[in-house]
Amino acid sequence: MEEISVSEGRVCIIKTDKLTTVREGLDQIKTAIIDCTAGDKSGLSIDTFLYVDLSLFNIINSSLIGVLGSVLMNPNIRLIGLCGVQPPVRDILTRFGVLLPEKGDGFVAHEELKNNMSKVVTYETVEQGVSCLNPQHNP
Numbered sequence: 001m002e003e004i005s006v007s008e009g010r011v012c013i014i015k016t017d018k019l020t021t022v023r024e025g026l027d028q029i030k031t032a033i034i035d036c037t038a039g040d041k042s043g044l045s046i047d048t049f050l051y052v053d054l055s056l057f058n059i060i061n062s063s064l065i066g067v068l069g070s071v072l073m074n075p076n077i078r079l080i081g082l083c084g085v086q087p088p089v090r091d092i093l094t095r096f097g098v099l100l101p102e103k104g105d106g107f108v109a110h111e112e113l114k115n116n117m118s119k120v121v122t123y124e125t126v127e128q129g130v131s132c133l134n135p136q137h138n139p
Contacts (some may be wrong), residue, residue, distance in 0.1 A: 011048075013051045013130070014028070014029055014033055015051075019031070022059065035063050036050065037050070037077065047075050049133060050071065051083055051129050052068075054082045054084055054085050054086070056084075057086065058086050059092070060089055061094055062096075064081060072098065072117065078119065079119055080119050080120045081121050082120065082123070083122070083124070084124065084125060085122050120123055
């Protein structure tokens with residue numbers, strides 16, 4: 001991989017390589033997101049790029065959706081890269097307003113939430129998402 005340069009920002013990658021149960025894996029992802037983004041203790045800087053690898057999951061639960069919704073509203077998060085999103089997970093995230101529908105405008109209750117949804121981008125892999133931070137990256 002090429003060298004990645006991020007100016008005045010921070011990259012946080014949340015990924016699990018092993019999965020004993022889906023529930024345990026989702027709880028680990030949720031806890032890691034909270035630890036990475038929770039207030040003053042996290043050391044979260046402005047312009048943080050958060051990448052979450054969901055490739056091992058073909059379903060997610062409401063508590064993870066709630067955490068993603070909270071992170072979406074965090075002003076310090078510049079981008080939420082959801083990586084390896086499988087079609088059933090994409091459908092769930094779209095239904096609950098974390099992702100915009102691929103065709104047409106979706107219903108979003110709050111204008112502030114709608115404005116922040118542009119922060120969420122999906123990638124095939126974490127590597128693909130992180131490589132987009134390189135200013136010399138040619139898509």
